[in-house]
Amino acid sequence: MSGIFEIKSKLPGTKTSIFSIMSKMANDHNAINLSQGFPNFETDQKLKDLVTRAMEEGYNQYPPDSGVQVLREEIIKKIRSLYGKEYDVDSEITITSGATEALYTAITAFVKKGDEVIVLKPAYDTYEPTIKLNGGKPVQIQLKGDNYKVDWEEVRSVITSKTKMIIINTPHNPTGTILSEEDMLQLQNILSETDIILLSDEVYEHLIFDKEQHQSASKFSELSERSIVCASFGKTFHNTGWKTGYCVAPENLMKEIRKIHEITVFSVVHPMQRAYAEYLKNAENYLSLSKFYQTKRDLFLNLIKDSKFTYTPSKGTYYQLLNFSGITDENDVNFAERLVKEHGLASIPVSVFNINEKDNNQLRFCFAKTDETLEKAAEILCKL
Secondary structure (H helix, E strand, O other): OOOOOOOOOOOOOOOOOHHHHHHHHHHHOOOEEOOOOOOOOOOOHHHHHHHHHHHHOOOOOOOOOOOOHHHHHHHHHHHHHHHOOOOOOOOOEEEEOHHHHHHHHHHHHHOOOOOEEEEEEOOOOOHHHHHHHOOOEEEEEEOEOOOOEOOHHHHHHHOOOOEEEEEEEOOOOOOOOOOOHHHHHHHHHHHOOOOOEEEEEOOOOOOEOOOOOOOOHHHOHHHHOOEEEEEEHHHHOOOHHHOOEEEEOOHHHHHHHHHHHHHHOOOOOHHHHHHHHHHOOOOHHHHOHHHHHHHHHHHHHHHOOOOOOEOOOOOEOOEEEEEOOOOOOOOHHHHHHHHHHHHOEEOEEHHHHOHHHOOOOEEEEEOOOOHHHHHHHHHHHHHO
16 A cells, blocks of 8 residues: 555654754864763763673663662662752652653653643753643743843743643753752742642753752752652763663652653663662762863863853853854854854854744853863854
8 A cells, every 4th residue: 555645743843953953063064062962071981881890790681660779779868968858769769761751751741731831941942842742831931131040920920720830950951050049949939839740850960060059859848749850860970872860759740750651661771770870879979070060161261261252150061151242243043053164163052942032142052071172162262
C-alpha cells in the first residue's frame, strides 16, 4: 500500500533549537563555540575510571527503574547536608536520563488539557513544548530589567483556578541570575493554600558565585511539600553526554512521576550510576565547583574588560551575558550570526527565549571552556 497522507503536527510552531542552529553554524564556519552549554575540557579521570570499573564488575544490565540504591542514598545525604531536607530514599527520588527527562516527566505526570503553567521568561526551551504536548497552556511572565528580576505581584495576578504548575530555574539559564531567599519566601507565600505544583530546575546548583548561597526549593519546608526539584550530574561534573540526572519530590508526587518515567525510559545507564555514587562520597568533588567556575568567569571578564561590551557578572551557571549596544544597532540574532560567519565565534542570542522575542542587545557566552579557548574568544571580542 502506498500513498501520501497529511500528518498534523502536535507541535506545529516548534522550531529547531537555537542551540542546534548555532552549534551547526560554529561547525560550518570552524568557529570557537561558546554557544551550547557544554565544557570543552575532560571530566575527572577518577570518574571515568569508576565507570570502567563498574562495567568490568558487571553492572551492564538494567538497574532498578528508580535508580540504584547506593546512588539514591548518596544524593539524599548531599541534599540533607546542603539544604536540611530529608527525602525518603525509596519513595521520593528517581534517577533520570538527564534533567531534561526529569522536567519532561514531571510536566507530563501532572499537566492535562486546559491546565495552565506559569513560565518565567527567558526560559529554557523545553518547558513550553512539553506543556503544549500535554495539552497545557504556558502562561508567560517576562523577567524584569537588565538583571532579570521576578515581579512576584505579577505572578500572583496570573494565578487562576486552572493554574496547575509554576516553573522556576535557579541559577538561571540563560541569564546567570539567581533567586534570593526573599524570592523563595515570596513564592512560598504566594503558593500557600493553593494546589499548585512547583517545578524547580536546579541543574546549576553547584555553580554559584561571589559567596552567594543556592536557595533550593528543598530548603523551604512549606515549599518543598509541593516541589519537584530537578538536577543534573552532566552539568555538575563536565559530562553532559552521559545524560544522567535526578529529581526529588514528596511521595505523592513522585509516585506519579515514576509512572511516566517507567514507560518513557524505564531506567538510566547503570555503570554511570555506580560511578556517580562512589564519586559523590567525596563532597569536595561538587563543593569545589563554584570556585572553579568563578575563576573561569573572572578570567573571561578580565580578558574583555577593555572591549566595548558591557555586563553584570554572572551570579551562577557557566554563562555570561554581554550587552553589545555599544558596538552595533543590529538585532541580536543577526549580530550572533555575523559574529560566527565573519569573526569565528559562536554565542546565543537571548531574544529567542523572551516573550515576543524581546531584544535587549545581549548575547550569551558559555565560559565552561579551557583558558586557551577563552583567551582566543576574548581576543575576537576585544577587536569588535
